[in-house]
Amino acid sequence: MKVGIDQLSFYTPRYFLPLEVLARQRGVDYAKFAVGLGQEQMGVTPPDEDIVTLAANAAEPLVRDGGAGIDLLLFATESGIDQSKAAGLFVHGLMGLPAECRVAEIKEACYGGTVALQMAAAMVMRRPASRALVIASDIARYDLASPGEPTQGCGAVAMLVTANPRILALDPEVGLHAEDVMDFWRPNYRDEALVDGKYSTRLYLGTVEKAFARYAQASGRSIDDLARCCYHLPFTNIARKAHERLLKLRGRAEIGPGEVDAAVVEALGYNRRTGNSYCASLYQSLACLLDQCEDDLSERRVGLFSYGSGSMGEFFSGVVQPEYRQHLLREQHKRMLAERSELTYQEYEDMFQMKVPQDGWDYVFAQYRTGPFRFGGITGHKRRYERAA
Ligand code: COA
DSSP: OEEEEEEEEEEEEOOOOOOOHHHHHHHHOHHIIIIIIIOOOEEEEOOOHHHHHHHHHGGGGGGTTTOOOEEEEEOOHHHHHHHHHHHHHHHHHHHHOSSSOOOEEEBBTTHHHHHHHHHHHHHHHTTTTEEEEEEEEEEEOOOSSSTTTTOOOEEEEEEEEEOOOEEEEOOOOOOOEEEEOSSSOTTTTTTEEEEHHHHHHHHHHHHHHHHHHHHHHOOOOOOGSSSEEEESSTTHHHHHHHOOOOHHOOEEEEETTTTTHHHHGGGGGHHHHHOOGGGGHHHHHHHHHHOOOOOOOOEEEEEEEETTTTEEEEEEEEEEOTGGGGOOHHHHHHHHHHOOEEHHHHHHHHHHHHHOOOOOEEEEEEOOOSSSSEEEEEEEEEEEEOOOO
């Protein structure tokens, strides 16, 4: 039986900062961001969006039918808003999902979405009539003027996981690599992540080789069996570096001209414009590939590499389903990116500094541009979410 992604929706906030503006402000050559990192813009959350509203806004197009049959909701995030309650329960309420539903939050840095996807696929395999909603939602924040700043971003991806999926059927073979390392972490007392970026990049590239080698052994496939590859994208150029590593593993000396870009470039466009969305980043890249690839990918196999600092790596694959194009939200994604408002540097810094108050008082938040759901304020230490006016 085939199990995998039946529907795929991505959401990013209505505001962005051009990195040209950030480069000017920081006195850096813009080519470092645009060419060196492969980033052009950074998505910015207004004060009335958080991981819950990003998630609900991504999920809304998938559950307009009331979510009938959804009996699992897994919410993957690194940017948790509560030490106890799963963010998925807020989404469950906003979406009006059935009470007979298993809801939980999953964490392993940027890898959490893949754990959620694989667990959901296993559950559907066991009970083929069930449907699972998997959401990956994150806001990437580093210190102002730190090396990580130009890679910041935000976004959420929602996926319906079902039997006989209409978009991508997952292959059973995977390659895993786990290792206890400190390359990126965020202690409970900090809003901004701490990262040893160069070390993290080295670990990522070592992990992709190890995970791919195990995937290749388990599946009997080589890199040449994959029509395209999508990678976790802390910055988009890492996909080129990772893919080059995997091509070199083939043992042939030369890599053909344009061979790396041919496999990865169609999957980078969204992330270049939103920045890193941690758990959502790989799946945003998959959405971009499927939405924008001019070749028909029906019945073709796509490789996916998920990396979470700390660290976990997983290489896996799936086969794109016939007629997949009829089920994409391509136009909606295009419109959402086109209609965002551009921020000045000062507006970006003001939004960055406006943190959720921690003093225990009640607050009503001003309304900014958001999707259908917004974070309305805090009453009695409880976050209030509502439909945007
Ligand atoms: N024109 C074109 N390219 C330029 C340039 C210019 N003027 N100036 C620098 N570059 C290139 C560098 O050569 C480098 O490319 P390379 O890695 O292919 O050699 C790239 O731009 C980045 O420059 P670098 O000096 O390494 O950047 P940095 O010290 O500011 O740090 C990161 C880059 C990725 C380490 C940093 O952004 C970071 O910490 N990011 C957050 C964490 C992260 O992304 N982790 C990755 C694993 S999950």
